[in-house]
Amino acid sequence: MSDTAYVPPVAGTAPLHGSAFGWWLADSWTMTRRELARWARRPGQVAVNLAFPVVMLLMFALFLGGAMTVAGGGEYTEFLVPGMFVLTMAFGLEATMTAVTQDLGRGVVDRFRSMPMAPSAVLVGRGVADVLESAVSLGVMLLAGLAIGWRWHGSLPAVLSAVGLLLLLRLAMLWCGIWLGLVVGRPELVMAVQILVWPFAFTSGVFAPPESMPGWLGALAEWNPLSATASAVRALFGNPGAVSASWPAENALPLAVLWPLLLLAVAFPLAAARFRRLGR
Amino acid sequence: MADNDPAVRTRGLRRTYGARKALDGLDMEVGRGTVHAVLGPNGAGKTTLVRTLATLLRVQAGYAEVVGIDLAAHPRLVRRRIGLLGQHAAVDEELSGRQNLEVFGRLYHLGGRRAAARAEELLERFGLAGTGRTPVRAYSGGMRRRLDLAASLLVDPDVLFLDEPTTGLDPRGRGEVWNAVRSLVGGGSTVLLTTQYLEEADQLADRISVVDGGRVIADGTADQLKEEVGGDRIDVVLRDPGRLAEAAAVLGGVSATGRADTDADTRRVSAPVADRMAALHHAVRALDAAGIAAEDLAVRRPTLDEVFLHLTGGPAGAVPGEHEEVSA
Numbered sequence: 245m246s247d248t249a250y251v252p253p254v255a256g257t258a259p260l261h262g263s264a265f266g267w268w269l270a271d272s273w274t275m276t277r278r279e280l281a282r283w284a285r286r287p288g289q290v291a292v293n294l295a296f297p298v299v300m301l302l303m304f305a306l307f308l309g310g311a312m313t314v315a316g317g318g319e320y321t322e323f324l325v326p327g328m329f330v331l332t333m334a335f336g337l338e339a340t341m342t343a344v345t346q347d348l349g350r351g352v353v354d355r356f357r358s359m360p361m362a363p364s365a366v367l368v369g370r371g372v373a374d375v376l377e378s379a380v381s382l383g384v385m386l387l388a389g390l391a392i393g394w395r396w397h398g399s400l401p402a403v404l405s406a407v408g409l410l411l412l413l414r415l416a417m418l419w420c421g422i423w424l425g426l427v428v429g430r431p432e433l434v435m436a437v438q439i440l441v442w443p444f445a446f447t448s449g450v451f452a453p454p455e456s457m458p459g460w461l462g463a464l465a466e467w468n469p470l471s472a473t474a475s476a477v478r479a480l481f482g483n484p485g486a487v488s489a490s491w492p493a494e495n496a497l498p499l500a501v502l503w504p505l506l507l508l509a510v511a512f513p514l515a516a517a518r519f520r521r522l523g524r
Numbered sequence: 525m526a527d528n529d530p531a532v533r534t535r536g537l538r539r540t541y542g543a544r545k546a547l548d549g550l551d552m553e554v555g556r557g558t559v560h561a562v563l564g565p566n567g568a569g570k571t572t573l574v575r576t577l578a579t580l581l582r583v584q585a586g587y588a589e590v591v592g593i594d595l596a597a598h599p600r601l602v603r604r605r606i607g608l609l610g611q612h613a614a615v616d617e618e619l620s621g622r623q624n625l626e627v628f629g630r631l632y633h634l635g636g637r638r639a640a641a642r643a644e645e646l647l648e649r650f651g652l653a654g655t656g657r658t659p660v661r662a663y664s665g666g667m668r669r670r671l672d673l674a675a676s677l678l679v680d681p682d683v684l685f686l687d688e689p690t691t692g693l694d695p696r697g698r699g700e701v702w703n704a705v706r707s708l709v710g711g712g713s714t715v716l717l718t719t720q721y722l723e724e725a726d727q728l729a730d731r732i733s734v735v736d737g738g739r740v741i742a743d744g745t746a747d748q749l750k751e752e753v754g755g756d757r758i759d760v761v762l763r764d765p766g767r768l769a770e771a772a773a774v775l776g777g778v779s780a781t782g783r784a785d786t787d788a789d790t791r792r793v794s795a796p797v798a799d800r801m802a803a804l805h806h807a808v809r810a811l812d813a814a815g816i817a818a819e820d821l822a823v824r825r826p827t828l829d830e831v832f833l834h835l836t837g838g839p840a841g842a843v844p845g846e847h848e849e850v851s852a
Contacts (some may be wrong), residue, residue, distance in 0.1 A: 260659075271631055278619075278627045281619055281623055282619060285618040285659060350615075350617070351611070351612030352614050352615065353678075355610065355628070358603060359628070360603040360604045360632065365631075416690065509654070523582050524582055
């Protein structure tokens with residue numbers, strides 16, 4: 245970049261030694277710490293964020309679970325819990341979006357952009373902090389699942405792979421959330437996206453197997469990225485899953501890796517470009 | 525890049541949002557170590573100007589430099605030399621003042637220890653040392669603005685941009701911010717501030733650029749501008765609106781321009797005066813002699829509206845032929 249070619253010898257400005265990559269790492273870490281510090285300052289909200297998916301899990305398992313049967317046999321709880329893990333990761337999109345729009349509205353992003361920091365660190369810090377928060381949230385959900393009778397039957401590497409797939413989905417969702425947050429810009433508009441997240445989540449194998457849905461909807465649900473992760477983690481946990489012989493159901497594991505990577509490959513550059521274009 | 529370069533120089537700076545011209549060939553020069561006010565109504569282009577100079581908006585057309593650095597070519601270099609106090613508080617509500625300053629200090633690459641020391645120093649300087657772990661959410665408007673100001677001063681910027689620093693503050697908060705801005709001037713910083721209030725520009729600035737419709741329409745010291753408008757004004761509110769014309773004739777006798785304006789809705793007669801005390805004296809006696817009863821009578825500074833009326837021949841925000849461009 246032409247910016248780095250010329251450094252004015254003026255006292256009182258920020259020091260410039262160190263590599264650009266080093267500063268990018270340092271700035272990203274500072275931004276991550278900022279998010280974690282904000283998190284520590286809002287224990288009430290953090291508790292609500294952690295409790296919400298647990299409450300959802302309990303509602304679905306205890307109110308609806310008794311009336312549900314799993315095609316191909318098995319406990320509905322065993323089917324539902326991995327689906328709820330997926331849902332928790334997917335709903336992280338809203339949390340990220342809300343945080344991004346709030347930062348934009350406050351003018352804090354303006355300050356960051358007027359500073360000589362690495363611009364992408366603003367987004368990367370947000371991303372790292374959100375993944376950490378989601379890891380905690382997933383841990384709480386695992387415990388809640390165990391408490392209502394869900395068990396994993398797979399090997400430890402398989403269980404860890406399942407957790408890895410869930411966090412990968414969250415990573416993809418959070419970059420979608422950052423991009424959407426930058427696009428909608430205002431916290432009021434987040435509501436509109438929140439409403440769309442629900443049908444998106446239900447048009448998947450999260451709560452019910454796609455083969456139980458009307459044909460066209462089932463096909464849509466089969467291809468939903470959430471279905472791929474749900475089927476894959478069910479298989480890895482050794483829980484009952486879909487019995488469909490369709491291509492996406494047969495290839496759930498590779499799809500559970502590819503879908504999030506594809507979403508990341510699209511959302512990350514879009515978000516970065518959108519952030520750079522804030523001043524256009 | 526020499527030290528005698530002006531702090532800010534723009535030539536024919538333009539920016540459009542769709543059909544709206546926010547900046548329409550703006551020329552400005554701000555001397556080093558001065559406080560320069562950009563005065564204008566809402567929609568005049570003040571915020572667009574500051575956001576452009578602070579690298580938040582790209583230079584669309586025209587030329588702008590800050591401390592001799594071309595903004596379009598080297599925005600990241602400019603960022604090392606400026607501080608920005610935007611219109612919205614740019615601090616984290618959840619964090620304490622110290623936490624906020626430490627985060628910004630690290631992002632300026634001061635390093636953890638220096639960032640902490642600098643945060644301490646600035647909290648002290650802006651009277652926020654006792655706030656401890658209190659989150660910014662619990663601060664008063666004035667405290668928040670001072671913290672914001674402290675954050676923009678972390679690395680002693682060469683040029684500090686303040687976008688309407690006191691809008692939305694109560695008089696006490698405004699006084700606090702004014703004092704903080706005055707304390708900067710001694711340090712040799714250049715301050716460019718935007719405001720809608722002539723009084724604020726008057727109080728703080730060495731020089732004032734009046735902007736409207738994205739252009740500078742007048743430039744000078746506060747005294748020069750006020751002289752152009754006719755300095756102070758005398759206002760008389762009558763009890764009987766039927767005698768407005770009579771009162772205007774009486775006030776014409778003390779008016780610096782020989783004439784007085786009337787407003788039937790508010791029953792007010794207004795005239796520019798050269799010597800405020802003498803004018804007050806004469807007006808009271810002349811109205812008394814004519815038997816015209818006044819409900820209120822005061823000598824005051826011209827308002828921004830009057831400066832605009834004088835400079836543009838129309839009310840603030842409506843330069844003839846540009847109504848649609850300056851509506852926001």
